[in-house]
Amino acid sequence: MSTIAFIGLGIMGSPMAVHLANAGHTVLGYNRSPEKARPLVEAGGIAAASIAEAVAGADVVAIMVPDSPDVAQVLTADDGVFANARPGTLIIDFSSIRPDVTVELAGEAKEKGFRFLDAPVSGGEAGAINAALSIMVGGAREDFDAAAEVFEAVGKTVVLVGPSGSGQTVKAANQLIVAANIQALAEAIVFLEAYGVDTQAALEVLGGGLAGSAVLNQKAAKMLGREFAPGFRIDLHHKDLGIVTSAAREAGVVIPLGALVGQLMTSARANGDGSLDHSGLFRGVTRLSGTE
Structure with missing residues (x-):
């Protein structure tokens, strides 16, 4: 089982984080509105006070936030992932953002020693609640294979569709x-x-x-x-x-x-x-x- 930092506990992120906790992973969740972490805590997860705290000891960092600037902020801010996670950490961005932004962020992640997958999802709130999401993944095959347990906990149809940016396309x-x-x-x-x-x-x-x-x-x-x-x-x-x-x-x-x-x-x-x-x-x- 992995230690997973889950950033973004909204309509989609909250049930996904809960499924990961129910699957036996140690899940530290962070959301700008702290009350959104309550379902995760009730499922045995941990509410982190900051992104830095959530990612410090994580094997995997999962991100589910609204837009391209939000993902960039989570990754590149002083208290963000790049500055506080361990080199070699696998970053999985479940958000839906611009493909060109994903390619840039994936390149920066690689330069800093991280592994990166873009993995936007389809299925809406019902799919997230029922762990039946369709997940379209861009990135390297070895990173996709390493993320199998995470994807299995939240999705039903999971396909590697090409290199970085392909999932977003x-x-x-x-x-x-x-x-x-x-x-x-x-x-x-x-x-x-x-x-x-x-x-x-x-x-x-x-x-x-x-x-x-x-x-x-x-x-x-x-x-x-x-x-x-x-x-x-x-x-x-x-x-x-x-x-x-x-x-x-x-x-x-x-x-x-x-x-x-x-x-x-x-x-x-x-x-x-x-x-x-x-x-x-x-x-x-x-x-x-x-x-x-």
Whole structure:
């Protein structure tokens, strides 16, 4: 069993850290809001007072924070990972950030004697709670193999997709597909409701055919119930679509649907929906349809 420092105990990080503690690892968790460490402590983990304290004796440092600047801060600050962890420590960044930033940070980590994997996840809050996340990993094969026990505790589908930055590139593609599916589902439900169809029955039969998807299974009930407590916030998905549209432009490829859904995410935030679950894109469709 390993000693693991887990930085970032939010909606996703908290259940992941708990699973690692339940698997028998020694887990020291740090979050800027100390109360977020309570579930980990109840599972037998330890609440650290700082990143430096959490990482000082760790074999593995896991990071799950919102955005590229947050990851850079966790790694490079005076009280951060690079300055306080032992050389040879394996760093696993579960956050979803820009691929180019990941490549830069991985290079800096290597220069300082650390091992680094970018390992963004998909599956949302439900996947984190059920230890059923899909994890797309970028980095060296030997580091991927060394992280097996960590990945097994939190994920179900774990794949090494290429060198550093590859995990983030695949996650960007994932977020494009998910956003497009959520928008299409929202439009379909508004369309069905306009015709007075038994929407629940309609979604049942749609789910059994080619229109079926994990998005339909997990998000339709939120839309039908107009209940958008965050599992994955619109603010974060907006950030991710910015990553994929920017990366696509740099690669010289065209993603018109991604650009459109990105604008719809921007509209949702402008209308005050940024803190809602990304299924809250439904509210944008009702606004445009005059049925809000």
